[in-house]
Structure formats: structure tokens, C-alpha cells
Amino acid sequence: MLKEQIKSLPHECDDCPIRHRAVCARCDADDLERLEEIKYYRSFQAGQTVIWSGDKMDFVGSVVSGIATLTQTMEDGRTQMVGLLLPSDFVGRPGREGSAYDVVATTDLMMCCFRKKPFEEMMETTPHVAQRLLEMTLDELDAAREWMLVLGRKTAREKIASLLSIIGRRDASLNLRGTKGPLVFDLPLTREAMADYLGLTLETVSRQMSALKRDGVITLEGKRNVTIPDFGRLMDEAGDDSDGGMFA
Amino acid sequence: MLKEQIKSLPHECDDCPIRHRAVCARCDADDLERLEEIKYYRSFQAGQTVIWSGDKMDFVGSVVSGIATLTQTMEDGRTQMVGLLLPSDFVGRPGREGSAYDVVATTDLMMCCFRKKPFEEMMETTPHVAQRLLEMTLDELDAAREWMLVLGRKTAREKIASLLSIIGRRDASLNLRGTKGPLVFDLPLTREAMADYLGLTLETVSRQMSALKRDGVITLEGKRNVTIPDFGRLMDEAGDDSDGGMFA
DNA sequence: CTAAAACTTTGACACAGATCAAACGCGCTA
DNA sequence: TAGCGCGTTTGATCTGTGTCAAAGTTTTAG
Known part of the structure; x- marks a missing residue:
């Protein structure tokens, strides 16, 4: 089983x-x-x-x-x-x-x-095996370095958008979907965990989530179920034009 | 030659x-x-x-x-x-x-x-060759992740102390010295480069360097030549008890 | 030696995000 | 159904760091 x-x-x-x-x-x-x-x-x-x-x-x-x-x-x-x-x-x-x-x-x-x-x-x-592990480790290193940019230089709103875009993209690829059209997924993280990821407090995370919702960048069904109507819009909010390798 | x-x-x-x-x-x-x-x-x-x-x-x-x-x-x-x-x-x-x-x-x-x-x-x-490269890449990944903690959670003063301790330690090991006793080295970075590393502005870097000097954590000869009289003290300022793997 | 450029320090003030506090909503269990 | 607990939202206020500005210092060029 x-x-x-x-x-x-x-x-x-x-x-x-x-x-x-x-x-x-x-x-x-x-x-x-x-x-x-x-x-x-x-x-x-x-x-x-x-x-x-x-x-x-x-x-x-x-x-x-x-x-x-x-x-x-x-x-x-x-x-x-x-x-x-x-x-x-x-x-x-x-x-x-x-x-x-x-x-x-x-x-x-x-x-x-x-x-x-x-x-x-x-x-x-x-x-x-070592070669493949090297490849994967290099991917992770790139992802970590991209995250350094998020932590060091992005605003709270951009940080949230970056996190959502990463989770959304990764979720889409695991389910073999593209990032065209609306993206719907469940956030696997509490506000506190998001805060720990982004170097913010959970209150700030909550406020920025509300702001993104108010501005129509995302829709929330309950606390966790996120809809991203326009992925490109989210990427703009993240201040991010790269392909975003985190968890790639 | x-x-x-x-x-x-x-x-x-x-x-x-x-x-x-x-x-x-x-x-x-x-x-x-x-x-x-x-x-x-x-x-x-x-x-x-x-x-x-x-x-x-x-x-x-x-x-x-x-x-x-x-x-x-x-x-x-x-x-x-x-x-x-x-x-x-x-x-x-x-x-x-x-x-x-x-x-x-x-x-x-x-x-x-x-x-x-x-x-x-x-x-x-x-x-x-691949195995050794993997080892080195894993070291770099650890270092990048440690830096994520610095960027996400440390105060400006702690960030500066972390950077100085990393450069000091690395400098000591390149010159085959230990971190006992006073450490003297030239900063290889401008204030702006330090700021870019730490996710700060160059003004904040300058202010915190002055503060660390005022408080006797470091001594400055000119702008670049740093003396760390007590490495343990600096580590405390960095809020860091780990061995600090960055660039290890 | 002087002037210009580059880098650094210091000050005054503004603001994003932290902190403290309270209330809300939802899923439990009784 | 009521009551509790946990995660979340929202509000009021505080503070660390950013921003803008000016002056000081060191290095480079002439």
C-alpha cells in the first residue's frame, strides 16, 4: 500500500x-x-x-x-x-x-x-551519482543566492510576491501544468513560516497578503487557498524578471 | 616570472x-x-x-x-x-x-x-574531480545559507560584525595564522561593496563601523586597515556562536 | 603642489516594518 | 450548542535604517 x-x-x-x-x-x-x-x-x-x-x-x-x-x-x-x-x-x-x-x-x-x-x-x-548530485547542489546554490537578493534588497510586498511566485511555479511544475492562465494552490506554510522565510514578522506578512488581495494581485479562499489570476502581474510585483531558479 | x-x-x-x-x-x-x-x-x-x-x-x-x-x-x-x-x-x-x-x-x-x-x-x-567539486559546492551552499540568516534576521551592527569576522577568519587562515590574539588586515571592500553584501546602505555601514570603533570592538587605521583586538568579542557582536562557514 | 575625483563620515529627517495589543474566525471537543 | 485554542487580521505606536544633503578625507591626475 x-x-x-x-x-x-x-x-x-x-x-x-x-x-x-x-x-x-x-x-x-x-x-x-x-x-x-x-x-x-x-x-x-x-x-x-x-x-x-x-x-x-x-x-x-x-x-x-x-x-x-x-x-x-x-x-x-x-x-x-x-x-x-x-x-x-x-x-x-x-x-x-x-x-x-x-x-x-x-x-x-x-x-x-x-x-x-x-x-x-x-x-x-x-x-x-556524484555528477548528478553536483548538478542538483549547484541548482540549490543558485536558488540560495537568488534568495539572498530577496532577503537583502526587496521590500515586504516584493518578498511576499517572490515567495508566492516560487511556490506557484513549483506547484505548477509538480502538477505538470504551465504558468499560463490562473494558478490555484494551497499555501503549505503558516503566516509565521512565511515570515521566517522572508525575514519579516508574521504581522507584516499578513498585512501584505491583505494588500495584495485588495489590489487584485491574488485571491484568497479562506487563509490558505491562493488564486493567482495573472502570473505575469505577480512577477512584476516581485520585481523579478528572471526565471527564478529557487527550487528549480 | x-x-x-x-x-x-x-x-x-x-x-x-x-x-x-x-x-x-x-x-x-x-x-x-x-x-x-x-x-x-x-x-x-x-x-x-x-x-x-x-x-x-x-x-x-x-x-x-x-x-x-x-x-x-x-x-x-x-x-x-x-x-x-x-x-x-x-x-x-x-x-x-x-x-x-x-x-x-x-x-x-x-x-x-x-x-x-x-x-x-x-x-x-x-x-x-566531480566529488571534490561537490564537496566545495556543498561548502558554498552552507555558506550561502548562513548568509541568509545574516541578511534576514540580523541588525546592522550584527551584520557588520559578521562580515568582519568572516573576512578576518578567512584572512587568518590564508596566512596560516589562528584567530587567537589581535587580528590585523586590510578590508578588501569599499563601504559601498560592504553595503551591497549586507543589504544595507553605505551610510549605515559607515555609521556602524564608527560605532564599533567607538565601542572598542575594532580599531581603524585609515579607512581600510582593521584591527580586531578580541575575536571572541566580535563574534558576540555578530550574535554568532557557530564557526561560521562562509568561504570556509 | 594643486585640483579634481572618489570615497567616507556625519547630520537631520522620513518612513517601512517591528512591536505591542486586541479582536476575529474557524475547527476542535465536550 | 458553548467554550477553548490556534492561527490570522487589524490597529496604534515606536524605532532602525533609508534618504537626502553637506562636509571631510584620501587618492589620482595634471
């Missing part, structure tokens, strides 16, 4: 260490067999912590379904979200003992994990 | 694609020979642009000496620095045509370059 649940999700390959991604085509039978031995699935409930910052991590893996966040916290409690993990995103760092971040499930979450030690050994002998 | 100049710098290996780093030990004679064929050096004067955002890049490489910055710019001119390239840092992205950022030399700069196409081919057949 678990297996069925996983199979029904949109991804390219069940057995590749890097799910949903193009490396699969390069896996040969031996690779797959070795992977099968070290692979297992873990599920988490919304709100559960997957890994605490500083804890030893004995696996790497990727998100199969659901959403998790990556956050950093200062001693005095200020927190900054540094990544949003959506299906197909990779978690963990080969070659490092502990996690540098808290990883928290914000919805019910399914992960495909590989025991770390054997995965690392496999990386040594299977070049395309 | 150029060769002499390069040899005199502190690094581990002249011929490794990833200078100053541990991969060198794993290069064999064949690797080195192939690298030699595709390697060349380029130098830039302070202020020169190495690559424009969007331009095609036909090389990858690493900084041998000097300092460069990686910046993103919005249409209306707002800019955010997203990386500081110090000696040993890698530039360019295998597998991607153009650069996403402006790369600008802030001091006179020497780079060790490899023609991109053959370098990529070499990566396919030489696993440890």
Missing part, C-alpha cells in the same frame, strides 16, 4: 537515489541492486522534526511527497528558513556527520532514504 | 583544477598532463569585470590571488552581492552556458582557468 502510494506520485524512477531526476537513465542493473539494499522509506506527520540541527545524520535521501523546511535558529530565538524541501529535493550531505539545520515536516511527509555510509561508498565508484 | 609569482602563493598544488584543495593528492600523471593542455592564466586589474551576468562563459577556474565579488542586480539598480571570491575559490558552473552573476575584481586578480568543454569531459572520466 505504501509502495502503491509512492508509485502513484509523479516521478521518473523509483529506485534512483535522486528521485524524480534525470540521473535515473544512467543507473544500470548493478547500481539499482545495490541501492535497493540500502534504501528504506520513512514517513513523518505534519509538525514532526525530521532532524535537529547538530544531530548526527546516518542517512541521506529525498522527499517523495509532502513538504519540509530547513531552518537556522540563533541563540535568542530568531529563526531564518533557508530552504523549502518539496518532492524530489535531496536532503543531507554526503561526507558530513551532522545536520547544520533543523528539518521540519510542515505537512505529512514521505521520504526515501539511503543509509549514508554505503551511499557514500557507492558515490566513490559510481561517477554519475 | 608569472610562474614564480604563482608558486610563491600558499597553495597545495599548481596543477590541480581546484587549487589549494585536497583533491590534488588524488591526481595522477595522466590527469595532470590533460589538465596542463587546457590550463591558462588570466589576470585582471582592480575594478575590471571578469564576467557579465548572462554572458557566455567558456571557462571555469579558480582564484589564485586577489579578490572578486559575485553580484546580482535588479532592473532598477538595486544590487546584492551573493559571494566573495577569495584565493582558492572556484568560479563557473560546469554544465551551464552563461553566468548568472556579475563577477568583478575588487583588487588585482589572478585566475587559473580551464577551457570549459574539455574540463567537463574530464569530469566525466575522472570521478574524484
Whole structure:
């Protein structure tokens, strides 16, 4: 039943260490067999912590379904979200003992994990895994750098628009839709989580959401269900003409 | 003479694609020979642009000496620095045509370059190159994420302290010194560049530098030469107890 | 040595977003 | 149905940083 649940999700390959991604085509039978031995699935409930910052991590893996966040916290409690993990995103760092971040499930979450030690050994002998991981890491780096621009230079309104456009785009691509025509999706984040992502307070997030709604840039059904009637308009609000690589 | 100049710098290996780093030990004679064929050096004067955002890049490489910055710019001119390239840092992205950022030399700069196409081919057949590049990219990703916390949640004073501690630490490690005892170094950045890095205005940077000086956290000789009498104190000001991986 | 340019400091004031506070709405459970 | 809890909205006020302006300092050019 678990297996069925996983199979029904949109991804390219069940057995590749890097799910949903193009490396699969390069896996040969031996690779797959070795992977099968070290692979297992873990599920988490919304709100559960997957890994605490500083804890030893004995696996790497990727998100199969659901959403998790990556956050950093200062001693005095200020927190900054540094990544949003959506299906197909990779978690963990080969070659490092502990996690540098808290990883928290914000919805019910399914992960495909590989025991770390054997995965690392496999990386040594299977070049395309390291190559694919490099590609993905470079994507993440680009995304992080784009987010630095958002955090450093954008206004509150632009920040909100940037976040919505990223989630909207990513949601569209997961569901194999384009960004033409109205986009409807459920926000997977509370106002507080949005604030932590954007370096704002939750009150400011709430005010700006109201403002975007008042100005017709978005429509809200309840608190979470967002409609974006015109994606281009939203991009303008985000002050963003680039293609926006975050979570690409 | 150029060769002499390069040899005199502190690094581990002249011929490794990833200078100053541990991969060198794993290069064999064949690797080195192939690298030699595709390697060349380029130098830039302070202020020169190495690559424009969007331009095609036909090389990858690493900084041998000097300092460069990686910046993103919005249409209306707002800019955010997203990386500081110090000696040993890698530039360019295998597998991607153009650069996403402006790369600008802030001091006179020497780079060790490899023609991109053959370098990529070499990566396919030489696993440890991709592995080492992955390690370095993961370090950069951690650094970028740490910087997200600085940009999103720290006050102006904390931001300045964070930047000084990063430059101070990095400078110390390049010169094989520790961070015990007073640290003296020249700031390689103008107030404006610091502002672009920290998501502040240059006036705020100037004010906070004056404040840190007034409070005895730092001493300034002229505008650029900084002394940090007590590194621990500076770390406290940065609100930062971690080891601070930026540029690690 | 002087003038011009570039960078930096300092001041006065404005404003975006933070903080503090209260009330609202919705989904629970009893 | 009432009552509670949690997330959200909205209001009033405060404050850190931005903006605009001017003067000081260092470097470069002539």
C-alpha cells in the first residue's frame, strides 16, 4: 500500500537515489541492486522534526511527497528558513556527520532514504551519482543566492510576491501544468513560516497578503487557498524578471 | 616570472583544477598532463569585470590571488552581492552556458582557468574531480545559507560584525595564522561593496563601523586597515556562536 | 603642489516594518 | 450548542535604517 502510494506520485524512477531526476537513465542493473539494499522509506506527520540541527545524520535521501523546511535558529530565538524541501529535493550531505539545520515536516511527509555510509561508498565508484548530485547542489546554490537578493534588497510586498511566485511555479511544475492562465494552490506554510522565510514578522506578512488581495494581485479562499489570476502581474510585483531558479 | 609569482602563493598544488584543495593528492600523471593542455592564466586589474551576468562563459577556474565579488542586480539598480571570491575559490558552473552573476575584481586578480568543454569531459572520466567539486559546492551552499540568516534576521551592527569576522577568519587562515590574539588586515571592500553584501546602505555601514570603533570592538587605521583586538568579542557582536562557514 | 575625483563620515529627517495589543474566525471537543 | 485554542487580521505606536544633503578625507591626475 505504501509502495502503491509512492508509485502513484509523479516521478521518473523509483529506485534512483535522486528521485524524480534525470540521473535515473544512467543507473544500470548493478547500481539499482545495490541501492535497493540500502534504501528504506520513512514517513513523518505534519509538525514532526525530521532532524535537529547538530544531530548526527546516518542517512541521506529525498522527499517523495509532502513538504519540509530547513531552518537556522540563533541563540535568542530568531529563526531564518533557508530552504523549502518539496518532492524530489535531496536532503543531507554526503561526507558530513551532522545536520547544520533543523528539518521540519510542515505537512505529512514521505521520504526515501539511503543509509549514508554505503551511499557514500557507492558515490566513490559510481561517477554519475556524484555528477548528478553536483548538478542538483549547484541548482540549490543558485536558488540560495537568488534568495539572498530577496532577503537583502526587496521590500515586504516584493518578498511576499517572490515567495508566492516560487511556490506557484513549483506547484505548477509538480502538477505538470504551465504558468499560463490562473494558478490555484494551497499555501503549505503558516503566516509565521512565511515570515521566517522572508525575514519579516508574521504581522507584516499578513498585512501584505491583505494588500495584495485588495489590489487584485491574488485571491484568497479562506487563509490558505491562493488564486493567482495573472502570473505575469505577480512577477512584476516581485520585481523579478528572471526565471527564478529557487527550487528549480 | 608569472610562474614564480604563482608558486610563491600558499597553495597545495599548481596543477590541480581546484587549487589549494585536497583533491590534488588524488591526481595522477595522466590527469595532470590533460589538465596542463587546457590550463591558462588570466589576470585582471582592480575594478575590471571578469564576467557579465548572462554572458557566455567558456571557462571555469579558480582564484589564485586577489579578490572578486559575485553580484546580482535588479532592473532598477538595486544590487546584492551573493559571494566573495577569495584565493582558492572556484568560479563557473560546469554544465551551464552563461553566468548568472556579475563577477568583478575588487583588487588585482589572478585566475587559473580551464577551457570549459574539455574540463567537463574530464569530469566525466575522472570521478574524484566531480566529488571534490561537490564537496566545495556543498561548502558554498552552507555558506550561502548562513548568509541568509545574516541578511534576514540580523541588525546592522550584527551584520557588520559578521562580515568582519568572516573576512578576518578567512584572512587568518590564508596566512596560516589562528584567530587567537589581535587580528590585523586590510578590508578588501569599499563601504559601498560592504553595503551591497549586507543589504544595507553605505551610510549605515559607515555609521556602524564608527560605532564599533567607538565601542572598542575594532580599531581603524585609515579607512581600510582593521584591527580586531578580541575575536571572541566580535563574534558576540555578530550574535554568532557557530564557526561560521562562509568561504570556509 | 594643486585640483579634481572618489570615497567616507556625519547630520537631520522620513518612513517601512517591528512591536505591542486586541479582536476575529474557524475547527476542535465536550 | 458553548467554550477553548490556534492561527490570522487589524490597529496604534515606536524605532532602525533609508534618504537626502553637506562636509571631510584620501587618492589620482595634471
